[in-house]
Structures are given as structure tokens and as C-alpha cells.
Amino acid sequence: MSIQSMNYFKALAEKEKGNAAYKAKKFEEALSHYGKAIELDPNNIIYYTNKAAVYFEQGRYDLCIETCQKAVDVGRENQADYKLIAKPLARIGNAYLKQDDLDNALLFLNKSMSEFRDSTVIKKTHEVQKLIKEKELRAYINPELALEEKQKGNSFFTQGKFPQAIAAYTESLKRNPEDAKVFSNRSACYAKLMEFPLALRDADECIKIDPTFVKGYLRKATCHLAMKETSKAEQAYQKALEFDPKCQEAIDGYRKCAMSESPEDVRNRAMNDPEVQSILGDPAMRMILEQMQKEPAALKEHLQNPAIASKIQKLIESGLIALR
Incomplete structure (x- = not known):
């Protein structure tokens, strides 16, 4: 057997010892074995890639990157399979990611995919792209500039220049997406332009950011009314009144919705209310309601019971029954 062949098998044996040490997290021992494998067979990309994996696990990312680059060079010089070259390129990308160098991470992950499109690397690439976008958005945030754009938008709105106001409000939200x-305000602009889905x-x-913001519910109700979704508008007005019972716009809007609903709309809305469903599903309540139809005077007696009175009041509020 030639010296070259002997070294080949000796290198394989060192690699196996290195793999066992790596699995046991004996990283210095693994490095020693992989180093010996490289000395015996310096043209095998796998040994460099394995050595780089140890550096990665140790958090020695600069050495990991340096070793991976050597692996790529050795692989190209010896016409290694594309998959073998793709692996150290991906590891370089992951090492840069650990160092929060997102641009280089994406660069080398893309290089890896140009050699071989591994599903794991594709997923990692998408994650890095998302991180870069989020980082750019965070870097763009500036509350002071957001306020300036908001004021511009308010001025344009007052002048009736709604497209310009939308542009200013959009820029403001890029600078401060939690306002x-x-x-x-932008919802109001879209409504003025009859763009109700956008409004x-x-x-x-707006409501998602601040669930107690009454004006958000008023905007929502306005949109639903314009889209002829009366029951949804009514629900929005109800929410507004929960947070501000004296809000005149919500009071007037709720009354307008109630007056415009057909009996069928009222019934459908009521029947979708779980509390109403529970009341009507109660055999005792059904008997009471039947008795009230036949003997209206029986209502006074039933109202003496607080539990029954509460259920009757709920049915009155839902519009299912009316007292004369």
C-alpha cells in the first residue's frame, strides 16, 4: 500500500475519533483529531469543514470563518462536490449571523445557495432577510420626525388635501408605528376619499394599538356604515360607549343603526349573541315567554325575580321582545 493510501485511511480514522469527541462535546480533543486528519490528507474539504464546526460550537466565530474559507478553497482546487462547498459557505453565513453581521450573513448564505439549494439554508436566508428588514425599520424610527410629519398631515387634512395628508401620515407611521x-387620522383621510376598506x-x-381609544371605534363604525354593514357599525358604537358612555357621536350613531335595522336584521344579530342563545335555550325561560304572550299581566310577577328580570332585560336590549 502506498504512503498516500496509508495516510488516507489514517486521516479517516482521525476524523472518526474527532467526530466521537465532537459528539461528546470534547471540543479541544476534536480539534486535535481533525487537525491530524488535515495533516495526513490536506486536500479533503470535509476535515476543514468539521474543524470549523468545532470552532462554531465554541463561539470562536472568526476562526470558524477563516477555516470555512480554507475549506472552500481546498474544495474548489480539488473539484469537490457542490454540496460539500455549499456547507462551509452556509456555516460562514451562520457565523456572521451570530456576530450580528446580517449583511455578510445574507451574502454567504446566498453564496451557499448558488452552489446547492439546501432547504435549511433557504429557510435561514428568509429569516436573515426578515431580520435585516426589521433592523432597517427600527433604524428609521424617530419620534421627533414622526411628530413633524403628523403635524404636516394635520395641516394638509385641514386644507382638504387628503392624498398629501395620507402621505405625511404614512411617513409619520414609518417613524413611529405605535401612534x-x-x-x-389616516383612517379619516381614506374615508374622505371613499376608500373605506383602507380606512x-x-x-x-388604531384599536389594536390602543383598545380604549374611542375615536378608533367611531372611525370603524363610520366605515361599516358606509359599507352598509349596519350591525357591525352598531357593535363599534357599543364599544365606544363602553369606554365613554357620554360620547354623543356614539349615542347618535347607535340610535341611527338601531332605527335603520329591519326586524330580520335585529333577529339575526340577536341570535348570534351567545347570551341570547343561552336564554332562549332555557326551557324554563321559553315557558315564561309563552306565558307572557298569552297573559301580558304575568310580566309583573316574573320581574319580581332578579334572575328572570335580567334575562328579560337582555332580550329587550337585543330587540327580540318589546314591552308596550
Whole structure:
């Protein structure tokens, strides 16, 4: 057997010892075995890749990157399979990611995919792209500039220049995406331009940021009314009244919705209410309601029972029954 062949098998044996040490997390021992494998067979990309894996686990990312680059060079010089070259390139990308160098991470992950499109690397690439986008958005945030754009938007709105106001409010939200009032203001602009789905989207976003912001529910109700979704508008007005019982716009809007609903709409809305369903599903309550139809005077007696009175009041509020 030639010296070259002997070294080949000796290198394989060192690699196996290195793999066993790696699995046992005996990293210095693994490095020693992989180093010996490289000395015996310096043209095998796998040994460099394995050595780089140890450096990665140790958090020695600069050495990991350096060793992976050597692996790529050795692989290209010896016409290694594309998959073998792709692996150290991906590891370089992951090492840069650990160092929060997102641009280089993406660069080398893309290089890896140009050699071989591994599903794990594809997923990691998408994650890094998302991180880069989030980082760019965070870097763009500036509350002071957001306020300036908000004020510009308010000025344009007052002048009736709604597209310009939308542009200013949009820029404001890029600078401060957590300002519920700006979403509310942009919703109003879209409503003025009859873009009700967009106005509704902003109203929902406004409420998501601040669930107690009454104006957000008023914007939402306005959109639903314009889209002829009366029951949804009524629900939005109800939510507004939960947070501000004296809000005149919500009071007037709720009354308008109630008056415009057909009996069928009222019934459908009521029947979708779990509490109403529970009341009507109670055999005792059904008997009481039947008795009230036949003997209206029986109502006074039933109202003496607080539990029954509460259920009757719920049915009155839902519009299912009316007292004369």
C-alpha cells in the first residue's frame, strides 16, 4: 500500500475519533483529531469543514470563518462536490449571523445557495432577510420626525388635501408605528376619499394599538356604515360607549343603526349573541315567554325575580321582545 493510501485511511480514522469527541462535546480533543486528519490528507474539504464546526460550537466565530474559507478553497482546487462547498459557505453565513453581521450573513448564505439549494439554508436566508428588514425599520424610527410629519398631515387634512395628508401620515407611521392617533387620522383621510376598506384597516390598527381609544371605534363604525354593514357599525358604537358612555357621536350613531335595522336584521344579530342563545335555550325561560304572550299581566310577577328580570332585560336590549 502506498504512503498516500496509508495516510488516507489514517486521516479517516482521525476524523472518526474527532467526530466521537465532537459528539461528546470534547471540543479541544476534536480539534486535535481533525487537525491530524488535515495533516495526513490536506486536500479533503470535509476535515476543514468539521474543524470549523468545532470552532462554531465554541463561539470562536472568526476562526470558524477563516477555516470555512480554507475549506472552500481546498474544495474548489480539488473539484469537490457542490454540496460539500455549499456547507462551509452556509456555516460562514451562520457565523456572521451570530456576530450580528446580517449583511455578510445574507451574502454567504446566498453564496451557499448558488452552489446547492439546501432547504435549511433557504429557510435561514428568509429569516436573515426578515431580520435585516426589521433592523432597517427600527433604524428609521424617530419620534421627533414622526411628530413633524403628523403635524404636516394635520395641516394638509385641514386644507382638504387628503392624498398629501395620507402621505405625511404614512411617513409619520414609518417613524413611529405605535401612534394610534396617526392611524385614526389616516383612517379619516381614506374615508374622505371613499376608500373605506383602507380606512377600516387603519381603524382596526388604531384599536389594536390602543383598545380604549374611542375615536378608533367611531372611525370603524363610520366605515361599516358606509359599507352598509349596519350591525357591525352598531357593535363599534357599543364599544365606544363602553369606554365613554357620554360620547354623543356614539349615542347618535347607535340610535341611527338601531332605527335603520329591519326586524330580520335585529333577529339575526340577536341570535348570534351567545347570551341570547343561552336564554332562549332555557326551557324554563321559553315557558315564561309563552306565558307572557298569552297573559301580558304575568310580566309583573316574573320581574319580581332578579334572575328572570335580567334575562328579560337582555332580550329587550337585543330587540327580540318589546314591552308596550
